[in-house]
Amino acid sequence: MTQLDxxxxxxxxxxxxxxxxxxxxxxxxxxxxxxxxxxxxxxxxPVFAGLFESYGGPWSARLPPRTFALLLMAFLIVTLVAAWAxxxxxxxxxxxxxxALIILPxxxxxxxxxxxxVPWLIGVARAVFIALAWKSLG
Numbered sequence: 179m180t181q182l183d184x185x186x187x188x189x190x191x192x193x194x195x196x197x198x199x200x201x202x203x204x205x206x207x208x209x210x211x212x213x214x215x216x217x218x219x220x221x222x223x224p225v226f227a228g229l230f231e232s233y234g235g236p237w238s239a240r241l242p243p244r245t246f247a248l249l250l251m252a253f254l255i256v257t258l259v260a261a262w263a264x265x266x267x268x269x270x271x272x273x274x275x276x277x278a279l280i281i282l283p284x285x286x287x288x289x290x291x292x293x294x295x296v297p298w299l300i301g302v303a304r305a306v307f308i309a310l311a312w313k314s315l316g
Contacts, residue, residue: 189270189311189314191307191308191310191311191314192267192268192270192275192307192308192311192314192315193268194307195264195267195275195278195303195304195307195308195311196264196265196267196268197264198300198303198304198307199260199261199263199264199267199278199300199304200261200264201300202257202260202297202300202301202304203257203258203260203261203264205296206253206257206294206296206297207253207254207256207257207258207260207261208254208257209232210233210250210251210253210254210257211250211254212224213232213233213250214247214250214251217243217246217247217250218243218244218247221243222243223238233250233292233293233294234292234293235290235291235292235293235294236290236291236293237249237291237292238292249288249291252288253285253288253292256281256284256285256288257285259277259281260278260281260282260285262274262277263275263277263278263281264278266278267308267311267315270314270315270316271315271316272312272315272316274315275308275311275312275315278304278308279305279308282301282304282305285297285301286298286301289301
């Protein structure tokens with residue numbers, strides 16, 4: 179394997195981290211908008227597939243709908259920052275990778291407050307792929 183092959187492999191790791199981030203943002207970040215609208219109109223969270231309340235974690239039980247909707251919008255902003263960091267990672271930016279890693283703990287606070295189990299798995303995978311790609315980033 180040549181050095182060029184190594185760099186290509188490392189860049190694939192960066193691209194994988196970026197795609198994982200964008201999928202997560204599309205599924206969990208952008209979804210906050212209709213959930214917040216539903217909450218503000220009806221005073222309760224929507225139920226996902228008849229199984230559980232969307233974003234129905236410890237914060238939803240303790241906070242009034244308006245405050246909870248603001249937290250949903252704050253999470254949207256955090257995930258949009260993660261998406262931007264992913265774009266920078268896709269372009270080979272080490273600063274973007276650092277931002278992606280720095281924002282993960284902030285995202286995790288929301289994952290706990292909203293009781294979101296899936297983003298934990300995606301977050302770990304994102305961090306691993308960024309670590310694997312770190313040498314190739316400039």
